[in-house]
Amino acid sequence: MKKLLTTNQICCLIMLVTISNKLLVLPALMYQNVGVDAIWVVVLKLILALVVFWVFALIATKFPNKTLEDILVPYIGKFFYGLLLLLFGVFYFLKTALTLVEGEMFLRETIYVDLTSELYAIPTFVVAGYFIYKGINTIGRTNETLIKIILWGVFLTILLTLPNLQLETLLPMFTSSADDFTRAFSYISMWFGNYFVIFLFLGKIQMREHFISQVIKSYVKSAILVIIFFAVYYAVFGTSSPMHNYAISDVVTLTPQLSSLIKIDWFTVIFYSFALIMQVILQLYMVFYCLKWILKIQHTKLTVSIFIGLLALMYLIMPYSVQHIITFCSETIGFYCFLLNLIFPILITIIYLVKRKLEKNREGEKVYGGTLEKE
Amino acid sequence: MEEMQKGNRLQFVQDLMEKMQNSKDLISREFMVCGKRANIVFLQDLTSYPIISEYLIKPLLKLQEMPSNENELITYLTKDVIQGREVQTVNEIDECIFLILKGKVLLVLENVQTKIILDATKFNMRAITEPPTSSVLQGPREGFIESIKTNLSMVRRRLSTPNLSIENMEIGRHTKTSVSVMYLTNIADDKIVKLIVKKLKSIDIDGIVDSYYLVNFLQEHKNSIFRQIGTTEKPDIVTSKLLEGRVAIFVDGSPIVLTLPFLVYENFQSSEDYYSNHYHSTFVRWLRLLGIGLAILLPGVYVSLQLYHYGIIPLKFLVTIANSTDGLPFTPLFEVLFIMLLFELLNEASLRMPKYLGMAMSIVGALILGDTAVKAGVISPPAVMIIALSSMTIFTVADLSNQLSLLRLGFVLLGGMIGIYGVLLGIVFLIGYLSTLDSYGAPYLAPMTPKVNQDMKDFVNMKNILDMKKRPKSFPNKNPTRLKAVKNEKTSNN
Numbered sequence: 001m002k003k004l005l006t007t008n009q010i011c012c013l014i015m016l017v018t019i020s021n022k023l024l025v026l027p028a029l030m031y032q033n034v035g036v037d038a039i040w041v042v043v044l045k046l047i048l049a050l051v052v053f054w055v056f057a058l059i060a061t062k063f064p065n066k067t068l069e070d071i072l073v074p075y076i077g078k079f080f081y082g083l084l085l086l087l088f089g090v091f092y093f094l095k096t097a098l099t100l101v102e103g104e105m106f107l108r109e110t111i112y113v114d115l116t117s118e119l120y121a122i123p124t125f126v127v128a129g130y131f132i133y134k135g136i137n138t139i140g141r142t143n144e145t146l147i148k149i150i151l152w153g154v155f156l157t158i159l160l161t162l163p164n165l166q167l168e169t170l171l172p173m174f175t176s177s178a179d180d181f182t183r184a185f186s187y188i189s190m191w192f193g194n195y196f197v198i199f200l201f202l203g204k205i206q207m208r209e210h211f212i213s214q215v216i217k218s219y220v221k222s223a224i225l226v227i228i229f230f231a232v233y234y235a236v237f238g239t240s241s242p243m244h245n246y247a248i249s250d251v252v253t254l255t256p257q258l259s260s261l262i263k264i265d266w267f268t269v270i271f272y273s274f275a276l277i278m279q280v281i282l283q284l285y286m287v288f289y290c291l292k293w294i295l296k297i298q299h300t301k302l303t304v305s306i307f308i309g310l311l312a313l314m315y316l317i318m319p320y321s322v323q324h325i326i327t328f329c330s331e332t333i334g335f336y337c338f339l340l341n342l343i344f345p346i347l348i349t350i351i352y353l354v355k356r357k358l359e360k361n362r363e364g365e366k367v368y369g370g371t372l373e374k375e
Numbered sequence: 376m377e378e379m380q381k382g383n384r385l386q387f388v389q390d391l392m393e394k395m396q397n398s399k400d401l402i403s404r405e406f407m408v409c410g411k412r413a414n415i416v417f418l419q420d421l422t423s424y425p426i427i428s429e430y431l432i433k434p435l436l437k438l439q440e441m442p443s444n445e446n447e448l449i450t451y452l453t454k455d456v457i458q459g460r461e462v463q464t465v466n467e468i469d470e471c472i473f474l475i476l477k478g479k480v481l482l483v484l485e486n487v488q489t490k491i492i493l494d495a496t497k498f499n500m501r502a503i504t505e506p507p508t509s510s511v512l513q514g515p516r517e518g519f520i521e522s523i524k525t526n527l528s529m530v531r532r533r534l535s536t537p538n539l540s541i542e543n544m545e546i547g548r549h550t551k552t553s554v555s556v557m558y559l560t561n562i563a564d565d566k567i568v569k570l571i572v573k574k575l576k577s578i579d580i581d582g583i584v585d586s587y588y589l590v591n592f593l594q595e596h597k598n599s600i601f602r603q604i605g606t607t608e609k610p611d612i613v614t615s616k617l618l619e620g621r622v623a624i625f626v627d628g629s630p631i632v633l634t635l636p637f638l639v640y641e642n643f644q645s646s647e648d649y650y651s652n653h654y655h656s657t658f659v660r661w662l663r664l665l666g667i668g669l670a671i672l673l674p675g676v677y678v679s680l681q682l683y684h685y686g687i688i689p690l691k692f693l694v695t696i697a698n699s700t701d702g703l704p705f706t707p708l709f710e711v712l713f714i715m716l717l718f719e720l721l722n723e724a725s726l727r728m729p730k731y732l733g734m735a736m737s738i739v740g741a742l743i744l745g746d747t748a749v750k751a752g753v754i755s756p757p758a759v760m761i762i763a764l765s766s767m768t769i770f771t772v773a774d775l776s777n778q779l780s781l782l783r784l785g786f787v788l789l790g791g792m793i794g795i796y797g798v799l800l801g802i803v804f805l806i807g808y809l810s811t812l813d814s815y816g817a818p819y820l821a822p823m824t825p826k827v828n829q830d831m832k833d834f835v836n837m838k839n840i841l842d843m844k845k846r847p848k849s850f851p852n853k854n855p856t857r858l859k860a861v862k863n864e865k866t867s868n869n
Contacts, residue, residue: 009825107796111686111687112794123793127803127804127807138810139807141818141824142803144826145806145824270795274799277803
């Protein structure tokens with residue numbers, strides 16, 4: 001099997017899915033539910049994701065040449081595997097819609113008052129179509145190049161906000177009820193459920209030494225950046241946090257040192273747009289991947305064009321409002337997304353454990369049953 | 376062919392002359408050798424008559440007797456009588472013609488089937504000078520010329536190793552151009568060498584006039600605007616590329632040598648980087664990178680700022696720009712496109728014009744056209760400044776100037792139609808496109824992506840040469856070790 005992604009590319013994809021689309025409306029949305037305790041909700045979510053990434057890395061090393069399909073189908077059958085892919089296809093379809101509307105509103109609010117949906121969506125879908133056609137190799141390589149700009153952009157944003165920090169606004173903590181906390185935990189699953197992406201790359205990775213630690217290190221680095229950003233955001237805006245829907249650009253607007261010279265929130269738009277574009281590309285690729293398997297279609301220019309054309313048409317024709325989509329993704333289906341996100345990690349872990357136990361039993365049989373092969 | 380077998384000298388010479396259309400510069404001279412009639416046939420302009428006279432005619436005329444057996448006669452003549460650089464025998468008339476066309480002299484003896492060929496090629500070539508496309512402040516200044524033999528010798532002189540291998544071939548049905556593939560057998564990857572040689576041998580074209588003719592046959596993505604083959608005019612660069620495990624292709628008549636595999640980062644490298652301090656080289660490479668960024672993005676960003684996002688421009692600048700652009704007949708997009716067109720026309724004209732007219736051209740372009748257009752209110756000073764800066768920075772990486780000009784145009788259109796988001800999408804697309812390219816198995820964007828840590832030492836941040844212990848890993852080679860050990864002997868006690 002052709003190995004499509006290097007270890008570094010997988011690490012960069014993990015960093016992308018950890019950072020992208022969490023730094024726009026999510027901080028304000030979470031503050032509405034649990035106040036400053038949102039930081040702890042994020043911490044818990046990221047710890048859960050850490051476990052999932054660890055499982056992924058472990059499975060990837062234990063089954064280096066097996067794809068997700070190779071691992072799951074013998075145990076759950078093609079029908080249920082297809083059903084799971086369908087669910088994830090729908091999940092990523094909704095997630096793409098969420099990322100697209102967030103991105104569009106972000107651009108319109110920050111730099112582009114006259115931006116129309118057509119002007120935003122058509123070029124985005126065309127570029128995404130090109131990447132889907134070219135495949136995950138191209139997505140991985142492009143992301144590997146751009147991720148440095150994205151990470152350094154977030155880091156620089158955090159640095160620029162330091163003069164405006166009011167750390168006392170972070171206190172008191174743990175004032176939310178357990179109910180609010182749990183609800184917030186499940187509501188935000190649509191923003192956190194990206195880790196499934198990497199499971200589809202099982203069996204397609206050129207693994208190098210210390211693969212597990214490389215994966216964990218990359219994830220931890222980006223997760224820490226996200227946690228610090230949330231803390232910085234709440235420390236800057238305090239109780240007015242829910243009013244700032246575009247966290248990444250709003251958070252630097254108060255920086256007095258540079259704001260007199262230039263509107264510095266523009267640079268955040270530039271680097272964060274890269275993150276959003278890559279995120280949309282990756283998610284659309286996932287939708288296409290799931291559909292391709294379910295409908296047994298070929299990966300050709302025509303099929304990709306039809307797929308992209310239909311999605312672009314849906315995006316442009318369907319009546320929606322940003323608020324409706326956000327409410328739907330958080331309150332209506334948030335809990336189900338949470339469950340869905342755990343299915344693959346749990347299933348794979350169970351299969352791995354069962355398989356290991358079976359292998360141990362077989363080894364025992366070989367020794368005690370006298371069937372041990374001669375050396 | 377029948378005559379050739381019989382050894383009929385006159386008939387053979389006549390056939391040969393006819394086949395070569397009785398060309399006026401084709402000379403056939405008859406003389407006697409030990410009572411046997413003989414002819415020499417050669418092309419007047421390609422051969423050196425003193426060589427023919429000194430090494431062929433004089434020794435033959437001095438002969439007192441000759442062996443009667445044909446084989447013995449040929450051996451005797453080629454080994455003991457005829458002197459010169461290269462003496463060989465041929466039987467086929469077509470081969471005779473081919474060699475005559477290469478500047479060799481044909482000797483035809485009466486009733487002797489085998490013909491003798493003497494190399495008497497006349498070399499008219501220019502002196503070895505510093506190539507105009509890659510002048511340096513430090514480092515070797517000699518550049519390749521149009522003679523393949525001289526070019527090969529320049530590299531051979533630098534690589535005194537028996538592992539230096541050269542494969543020769545002729546390409547072009549009419550031109551029969553000599554092409555040489557050079558590589559180090561103990562370093563270059565066999566598969567790459569075989570593939571290159573195979574591709575070259577499969578070329579069936581009427582003629583090869585310059586090495587650029589081969590580029591499209593060799594590069595894997597033929598319709599890409601980005602070249603996937605390195606070109607250089609300097610033997611020191613070819614030597615260093617061979618030492619990295621690359622393959623060099625020399626073409627007779629061209630001072631440009633092709634190198635393969637070629638990766639995008641080679642565009643940022645200059646031979647001078649290795650002859651100066653590595654910190655300075657790093658700084659210069661960052662400048663080149665910045666230059667590329669400014670060259671392709673600046674006009675596009677300027678147009679998008681003017682059209683959609685003037686809020687980003689600080690107020691004082693905005694007022695200045697607004698005053699300058701007030702009352703212009705064009706929109707910012709057309710204004711920038713117009714200036715770019717003017718620049719490209721001036722550039723094209725100045726390249727083709729005789730040198731002594733260059734100064735006049737600059738005056739016409741800069742003063743008359745530029746200044747007058749601004750004063751007449753056709754274009755604005757900020758737009759002229761932006762295009763001038765962008766055009767200047769295009770030449771920080773001169774090898775990429777053609778591609779950068781096209782990309783700049785693309786980004787201007789994106790910025791004009793979609794705004795800054797269009798420019799960002801363009802960047803993502805460009806990186807995506809570049810990452811799909813490869814050159815003989817080497818990813819075009821390596822070592823940036825896929826990341827190859829070892830090769831990052833010679834990327835934008837250049838390390839000391841002592842740290843580059845391994846050869847590039849971005850493309851395959853047989854021997855990864857470059858630097859075996861560094862003895863750290865201090866010369867002072869301090």
